[in-house]
Amino acid sequence: MHSLEATLYCANSLCQAPNPMSHRxxxxxxxxxxxxxxxxxxxxxxSLRPGELLAERYWCKEGQIFLDTxxxxxxxxxxxxxxxxxxxxxxxxxxPHVPQVYALVPFGSKRSPEVLLLEGAPIYPPGGSGSAISAxxxxxxxxxxxxxxxxxxxxxxxxxxxxxxxxxxxxxYERVASSLLNPALLRVxxxxxRLLELHNDHHALSPTLADLGELWQRWIPDAxxxxxxxxxxxxxxxxxxxxxxxxxxxxxxxQAIATYSQSFTRQIQIATFTDQGPTRQRNEDACFPPSxxxxxxxxNLELAAxxxxxxxxxxxxxxxxxxxxxASNLAIATxxxxxxxxxxxxxxxxxxxxxxxxxxxxxxNDVISQRNDVEHRHERQRMGTTLVMAVARAHELxxxxxxxxxxxxxxxxxxxxxxxxxxxxxxxxxxxxxxxxEALRQPSSGSLVQALGMNASTMLHPTVERFVLDEDxxxxxxSDGLSDNDRVEEYWQTILLPVLEGKTDLAKAAQxxxxxxxxxxxxxxxxxxxxxxRVFPNPASFSSPVLASSLATxxxxxxxxxxxxxxxxxSTPLSSTLKTHNLKPLERSRPRTASxxxxxxxxxxxxxxxxxxxxxxFSFLTGEVTNTPPPEPAxxxxxxxxxxxxxxAAANSxxxxxRMLVNRSTPAGETAPIVLLPNPSSLADTTRSSVPxxxxxxxxxxxxxxxxxxxxxxxxxxxAQPSPANQSAIPQRIAQPGxxxxxPESAIAPFVTVNVSLTQAQLGACGNERRVSREGxxx
Numbered sequence: 001m002h003s004l005e006a007t008l009y010c011a012n013s014l015c016q017a018p019n020p021m022s023h024r025x026x027x028x029x030x031x032x033x034x035x036x037x038x039x040x041x042x043x044x045x046x047s048l049r050p051g052e053l054l055a056e057r058y059w060c061k062e063g064q065i066f067l068d069t070x071x072x073x074x075x076x077x078x079x080x081x082x083x084x085x086x087x088x089x090x091x092x093x094x095x096p097h098v099p100q101v102y103a104l105v106p107f108g109s110k111r112s113p114e115v116l117l118l119e120g121a122p123i124y125p126p127g128g129s130g131s132a133i134s135a136x137x138x139x140x141x142x143x144x145x146x147x148x149x150x151x152x153x154x155x156x157x158x159x160x161x162x163x164x165x166x167x168x169x170x171x172x173y174e175r176v177a178s179s180l181l182n183p184a185l186l187r188v189x190x191x192x193x194r195l196l197e198l199h200n201d202h203h204a205l206s207p208t209l210a211d212l213g214e215l216w217q218r219w220i221p222d223a224x225x226x227x228x229x230x231x232x233x234x235x236x237x238x239x240x241x242x243x244x245x246x247x248x249x250x251x252x253x254x255q256a257i258a259t260y261s262q263s264f265t266r267q268i269q270i271a272t273f274t275d276q277g278p279t280r281q282r283n284e285d286a287c288f289p290p291s292x293x294x295x296x297x298x299x300n301l302e303l304a305a306x307x308x309x310x311x312x313x314x315x316x317x318x319x320x321x322x323x324x325x326x327a328s329n330l331a332i333a334t335x336x337x338x339x340x341x342x343x344x345x346x347x348x349x350x351x352x353x354x355x356x357x358x359x360x361x362x363x364x365n366d367v368i369s370q371r372n373d374v375e376h377r378h379e380r381q382r383m384g385t386t387l388v389m390a391v392a393r394a395h396e397l398x399x400x401x402x403x404x405x406x407x408x409x410x411x412x413x414x415x416x417x418x419x420x421x422x423x424x425x426x427x428x429x430x431x432x433x434x435x436x437x438e439a440l441r442q443p444s445s446g447s448l449v450q451a452l453g454m455n456a457s458t459m460l461h462p463t464v465e466r467f468v469l470d471e472d473x474x475x476x477x478x479s480d481g482l483s484d485n486d487r488v489e490e491y492w493q494t495i496l497l498p499v500l501e502g503k504t505d506l507a508k509a510a511q512x513x514x515x516x517x518x519x520x521x522x523x524x525x526x527x528x529x530x531x532x533x534r535v536f537p538n539p540a541s542f543s544s545p546v547l548a549s550s551l552a553t554x555x556x557x558x559x560x561x562x563x564x565x566x567x568x569x570x571s572t573p574l575s576s577t578l579k580t581h582n583l584k585p586l587e588r589s590r591p592r593t594a595s596x597x598x599x600x601x602x603x604x605x606x607x608x609x610x611x612x613x614x615x616x617x618f619s620f621l622t623g624e625v626t627n628t629p630p631p632e633p634a635x636x637x638x639x640x641x642x643x644x645x646x647x648x649a650a651a652n653s654x655x656x657x658x659r660m661l662v663n664r665s666t667p668a669g670e671t672a673p674i675v676l677l678p679n680p681s682s683l684a685d686t687t688r689s690s691v692p693x694x695x696x697x698x699x700x701x702x703x704x705x706x707x708x709x710x711x712x713x714x715x716x717x718x719x720a721q722p723s724p725a726n727q728s729a730i731p732q733r734i735a736q737p738g739x740x741x742x743x744p745e746s747a748i749a750p751f752v753t754v755n756v757s758l759t760q761a762q763l764g765a766c767g768n769e770r771r772v773s774r775e776g777x778x779x
Contacts, residue, residue: 004051006059008033011072021067024126032490036068037061037139038102039121041084041197045107055105058117061139065123068102075103075117075437084116087174087198089432096120096416097167098195101435122187122194125414131493132412141187141196146219148188153537154224155260155470156191161216162253162468163193168212168246175201181215190413191471209249213238230256254350257468261395265538266469268297268310268392273510274527277481278518284317284324285479285527286385288332294507301392308340312529313389316405316479318451323383327453330371331364331385338363339391353393354464357400361387361452361462368453384453387462388419388477390531397475397531401463403451405527406483408476408492409467412500415492418465418475422450458656469533472500481526482517491516499532506532654699654712654745659766660752662695662720673751676714676741689735693751694720696758698766700740712748715740718764738765 010017010026010033017028025032038058048060055076058066068075081089081104091098102119122142127133145160152160164180171177176198179185185196201207217235220228234252237243243252274291276283288311289295297303297310315331317324338360342353364387372382386403399407404421420426425445428434439445450460467475474496482488495512498504510528517526654660662674674691691697701713716735735741 006061006067006069008035009070009072013072016072034071034486034490035126036071036102036119037121037123037125038066038068038117038119039099039123039196040064040066041116041118042107045115054107054115058103058105065139065141066117067139074441075435076105077435077438078104078114081432081435082114084200085435086432087171087176087200088116088118089429089435090174091170091176091198092426092429092436093420094167094170095420096414096418097163097193098171099197100429102437104435118197122189122196127493131497142189142194143187144183145186145188145193146183149219150222152224154227155257155264155468157223157227158253158257158260159191159468159470160188160193162250162257164212165246165249165253167193167195168209168249171198172207172246174198175206177201177207181207181211183215190411191468192411192414192416209243209246210239210241213243226260227256258395261468261470263538264395264470265299265536266301266395267299267534267536268301269506269530269532269534270295270297270310270312271506271510271530271532272312272314272528273507273514275514275518275525277525278522280525282325283525284328285481285525286313286315286317286325286328286332287527287529288313288336291527292507294505297392301394309342310392310531311336311339311389312391312475312477312531313387314405314477314479314527314529315452316386316403316481316525316527318384318386318448318454323377323381324385326371327368327383327385330368331387331452334364334367335360335387335389350396350466353398354466357389357391357398357464358462361400361402362457362460365452365457365460369456372453382454384451386448386451386479388529390475390477390529392469392531392533395469397467397469397533399465399467399475401465402460403448404446405477405479406488408478408488410474410476410492410496410500411471412497415489415496417488418467419463421446423448469535472534474499474506474533475531476513477529477531478513479525479527481521481524482513482528484521484524487516487520490520506530654702654749654754656699656702658754659696659698659717659758659763660748660754661758661762662691662693662697662752674743674748676716676735676739676743689733689739689741691716691735692720695735696762696764696766697752703742711742711744713740713742714748715766717758717766718762 006021008019008021008023010019010029010031012026012029012031015026015029015031017026019027019033021035023033040054040058041064043064045054045060045064045066048054050060050062052060053069054060054066057068057070057073059069060066085101085104088098088101092100099118099120099122101116103117105115105117107113107115124133124137124140124142126138127135149157149160164186167180168177171179178201179195179197179199182199185199187194187196213235216231216238220231220235223231234243238249243249270289271294272287272289272291274283274285274287276285295310301309303309313332313335315328317326317328339356342356368384371377377383386405387401388403388405388407389400390407391398391400399418401407401419402422404423405419406417406421407419409416409418423445424447425436425439425442427449428439428442428445429436433439434442452460476488476492476496478488491513495509495516499506499509510530513528514526673693674697676689676691696717697714698717699712700715703711703713716737716739719735719737
């Protein structure tokens with residue numbers, strides 16, 4: 001079938017009337033007409049002419065770009081997903097950088113029996129009134145990075161490289177890192193890097209950071225003059241093998257971005273609004289600042305002593321008849337109190353700040369859990385809440401998330417969800433079991449797997465992500481009273497583009513969102529938090545020669561280290577000490593959620609088994625945001641190329657509470673193969689301790705943020721002293737029993753055996769009690 005203009009069928013299941021492609025609303029029922037442009041993987045589809053239909057549904061616009069003409073129907077899939085789909089599913093936490101598989105359509109070609117159609121590909125969406133997207137651009141590919149590079153400012157260029165560096169590790173683990181070396185696949189939406197599709201790495205030759213340096217070097221002639229010396233030195237070190245980990249690369253770019261950001265001024269505005277909705281008797285949502293607030297902060301957050309950083313919190317209460325509103329307000333009060341001590345005038349390092357945000361979240365969980373226990377709340381009477389919060393600091397904004405309240409990032413070119421719901425549907429995708437739209441149709445797909453107050457903090461995994469502020473943007477935080485039924489995707493251009501264009505104010509936009517939620521959804525409470533960041537060049541604040549000079553020398557970061565987004569100290573423990581009971585999950589008081597917290601019960605039931613796989617799927621947030629055969633880890637941890645892997649390394653399961661015996665040396669014969677970092681907030685920290693062969697360690701915490709892979713917080717149970725001859729060859733001090741520190745999972749895996757039989761003497765400082773933190777492994 002061939003048509004020069006597509007016919008769109010209404011997504012309303014009670015209507016499904018045909019409409020011309022040019023219409024935005026159904027001419028029969030006035031429902032919005034979603035236009036989902038998809039990217040078809042594989043050159044075989046080029047045989048289709050523009051206007052032809054694939055599978056009697058997907059209209060070919062041109063080349064490999066298709067439009068779904070029946071968006072109200074479930075996309076096609078296959079009984080068994082092919083291997084090519086798995087990397088997309090396991091990298092769902094890398095949205096919006098990595099597209100997702102929308103449908104699998106039979107094609108009939110021997111070379112490609114099915115076609116992968118990708119959603120979230122870098123294709124311009126329809127432009128609304130006043131949009132920066134022209135009618136001619138709709139449905140076309142966004143520019144590739146080499147093209148955009150020539151027109152970007154220095155901060156954008158550093159930010160693009162920073163995003164590529166952060167994507168390197170998760171893509172490398174899925175053996176698709178070569179996608180980052182193909183300029184045609186690297187597309188740009190303003191300051192955002194977006195991949196067109198994923199390409200598998202060649203088995204014989206795995207891509208390296210040296211290859212990345214080779215690619216980046218090609219673009220130096222078109223870089224901003226301030227960055228030429230810095231980028232030249234950076235690429236040289238990459239090619240020479242002096243930067244061997246993506247964490248090292250990210251740390252270097254972090255420093256450059258912090259320096260270059262001084263040549264820009266930022267102004268932050270926030271607005272909040274909450275409403276109980278037309279069908280509810282009370283409002284179980286809550287927000288901070290209080291509903292109706294509209295605040296403007298000084299440029300570059302130059303706050304007076306005692307003033308707090310811009311903070312927006314949205315909570316959606318859970319807990320039957322009377323508990324949800326209590327839990328929401330308890331969470332906000334606790335978080336506000338915990339973060340008041342964070343001074344704007346002396347901001348901490350980003351990793352320490354992330355720890356502060358996590359600690360505030362865990363403290364809120366403890367307060368609600370303790371209230372449940374004191375009031376003897378059980379079963380469905382146990383109260384809890386979701387959480388999504390934003391904190392602006394220096395040139396970055398941090399998003400913390402638990403549950404299914406959401407955050408979106410909006411610019412004139414697009415609107416992207418930047419948090420993943422902590423529900424069963426997302427977990428299924430992270431584990432590689434199902435496509436997202438298919439998972440949503442499964443029973444209890446919306447059941448939460450975690451929320452504040454429902455279990456001990458040892459079982460809570462808050463996600464924290466940070467965003468570089470290098471362009472005008474709005475962060476929308478909301479409860480599912482708004483996000484249900486894709487209302488944000490439908491109306492972001494109508495409500496938020498006028499704010500970005502200066503035609504309306506932020507407070508009015510917050511009220512408009514509430515009206516949309518009540519009129520178009522109306523089944524629940526609704527809460528909105530908006531953070532508007534405006535970015536202005538400020539050349540006078542930092543002269544170009546000084547800037548170039550400050551970036552000319554790369555920071556001296558040891559290659560063996562990686563960035564650890566937390567600090568381990570006695571004054572700030574990583575785990576909660578509050579004892580709570582693991583009770584059955586509660587029902588969220590809304591019509592759609594009769595089994596909303598079924599996921600919590602499932603997680604408790606399968607214990608550390610599911611938890612381990614859940615965490616493997618988190619990248620960040622990352623993560624870092626996941627049935628028949630036994631599940632495999634969502635991310636397989638590779639062994640560093642210089643090490644000889646242990647036969648047991650692949651089988652090691654590093655759940656919290658597990659114990660391990662250090663029983664292998666490095667190929668070079670080093671007898672203390674493991675190095676613990678006591679305070680990894682500084683890569684240059686030389687206060688390290690070594691763990692000799694024969695020592696026993698216990699995992700007390702497991703940590704990841706954003707796109708990073710797991711780090712283990714470990715405790716030394718007992719120590720096997722090396723011989724005097726070998727001891728003198730160990731460069732760091734030797735760890736002592738009871739000492740705690742951090743080590744990357746990939747760095748420790750080749751040298752240990754997990755959960756071996758240990759004597760009482762070997763247990764040493766760990767004793768008989770298994771202490772757990774964050775992972776929820778039963779005591």
